[in-house]
Amino acid sequence: NKHTNCRIYNIRIIYVTLQAVPNVQRNQLQLVGVTAMFIASKYEEIYAPDVGDFVYVTDHAYTKADVFQCEREIMSKLGFCLARPIPLSFLRRFVKAAHGTSKNHHLAKYLVDLSLVEYTMAHYRPSELAAAAICLSLHLLSGKKLEEVWTPTLSYYSGYSLEHIDPIIRKLAKIVVNVDNSRYKAVYNKYLDTSLAKVSSLHQLRGEAIYELAKIPSSS
Incomplete structure (x- = not known):
């Protein structure tokens, strides 16, 4: 989970930086990354890598001073604020509210x-992504309709109606x-x-239900 959280924070920092400085030069993108x-x-790891390791990753295209x-x-662009929630923070709460299984959690x-x-x-809130992901996970693994799995309890704890997250669910599909x-x-x-229940190989991810949501003709 630590590595997953670190990756999510990494991507969020890149998105926020590129939004704040839209004219970043192409030869500086690797440095930003x-x-x-x-x-x-x-921020996330107990034993963070040394800055020299990141310089090495760039094949010494940049110096420690550059980093x-x-x-x-x-x-400065972030306002020195990194303590913002990520999708996984909400996902744990939503899985618990749904009485979901570990497979539901892994798939989400x-x-x-x-x-x-x-x-x-990139423009969706972390809570919106988490809500859409657990709804789609519950739908695919149970075979029930979206309206059935997105219960009043989940709507209450997430703060989102099914109508609100439906477009996000379809994009995920x-x-x-x-x-x-x-x-x-x-x-x-x-x-x-x-250890992650091999969820990426689930047959439900290639079934009619998800193709219907994605509005793409199934090859099966």
Whole structure:
């Protein structure tokens, strides 16, 4: 969980930085990326990597001084505030409210992880992503309708109606059915692990229900 949280913070820092400074030069994007990772690791990890490790990752394209300077600029843009909730903070609460299983939790985490690299999902609140992910997870694993799994209890604890999260659910479904065509397989491969219930290989992720939500004709 620590590594997952660190990755989520890393991506959020990059998004916020690029929104605050939209004209970042292309040759500086790698510096922003490794500096965001450096900041996230110091915030989230007990033993954070040394700044020299991040310089090494860039093949010494930047110096330690470059990373420290970029860190100061990013933290200034963030208002020196990193203590903001992430989707997983809400997901634990929603799974408990739904009396969900560990498989529900793993599948919802997989959906959240897939959404992190999709820029079209960047503007959604962490709580919205978590709510949509657990709703889709409950729907796929139970075979029940969305209206049945999104109970008044979940609506109360999340603060969202089904109508509110429905567009997000459909976007998540579209991301899932396009996984096979994606060049980025790291998240998919991660969730093939038995400790995560191999949720990325579930047959429900290639079934009629999710294709219907994504509005893509099923190949089966």
